[in-house]
């Protein structure tokens with residue numbers, strides 16, 4: 439079995455590579471990543487000598503490069519994590535989101551049709567459903583909830599999901615889609631809420647919280663997301679969407695306060711800043727389908743996951759400090775030149 443994993447130098451993709459390496463040591467894994475600002479080769483450095491792992495630096499929107507990689511590698515399965523993933527950046531510059539998240543997905547779908555694969559799995563997001571009101575806790579996103587996006591990021595991901603469905607219906611490409619809630623855990627780029635708050639608190643810097651911090655997200659430990667994708671690859675039905683979530687809704691302000699508590703830092707580090715434009719109020723995933731049909735359930739309780747995550751950022755200070763200083767970009771050049 440050979441799996442081609444796009445975006446594997448990013449947060450969830452790299453965790454997925456480590457998960458597959460652990461659970462299926464005989465699988466060959468090929469990582470395709472452009473190494474944008476969000477990719478770090480330092481994350482994958484420990485795998486570079488592994489004979490069952492290959493890294494190819496390539497842009498998923500580059501048809502020729504992708505064609506070359508498919509011709510050389512002939513993957514059995516493709517899992518597409520590659521994306522521009524930060525909502526704030528999509529508000530500043532939507533174009534690159536449409537290029538990578540939408541057109542890039544279409545380039546991969548075309549390559550899969552030409553070369554034939556057992557499965558194309560699209561890693562999507564709960565953000566394609568839009569948001570829910572704060573005062574209706576009984577409402578949750580199911581796979582039947584209409585797509586109703588708010589940001590250029592979520593719109594570009596929803597467009598990709600629709601293309602995946604179209605390729606399944608039109609070309610019979612065996613496609614599955616997972617729509618997951620917010621992830622947290624090791625190797626998350628320090629611009630995202632949890633690592634940003636941890637790194638700033640460790641330096642006793644102010645912690646910027648949008649609005650009053652009342653927006654609610656459903657948090658899932660990243661390895662549980664990886665396990666869900668692995669399960670979908672094994673037993674998921676082509677043409678089907680699977681919601682993935684942990685029934686773990688929390689307000690942003692409560693997450694930030696919990697991090698401060700774990701680190702033993704004072705709450706007066708919190709600074710409230712002007713809210714994000716079009717900020718989604720609440721996301722809540724109903725993961726009944728993946729539980730009933732595929733037997734997946736999250737295994738990490740938030741309390742354990744957040745403690746482990748804070749511990750990881752304390753123990754891997756060099757990893758995120760290299761990102762903050764920009765040193766990781768030289769490492770990206772050096773380490774990718776050696777393998778591509």
Ligand SMILES: NC(=O)c1ccc[n+]([C@@H]2O[C@H](COP(=O)([O-])OP(=O)(O)OC[C@H]3O[C@@H](n4cnc5c(N)ncnc54)[C@H](O)[C@@H]3O)[C@@H](O)[C@H]2O)c1
Nearest residue numbers: 445447448449450472473474476477497498520521620621
């Ligand atoms: N982080 C979350 O909470 C979350 C939740 C649900 C779904 N998702 C989805 O999971 C996927 C991975 O998210 P993440 O948080 O790991 O993102 P990330 O930003 O940490 O990583 C993205 C990776 O994709 C690579 N990449 C970007 N553009 C590329 C291109 N054109 N060609 C090749 N590689 C490219 C980057 O270099 C980086 O390594 C995304 O598709 C995202 O929409 C994320």
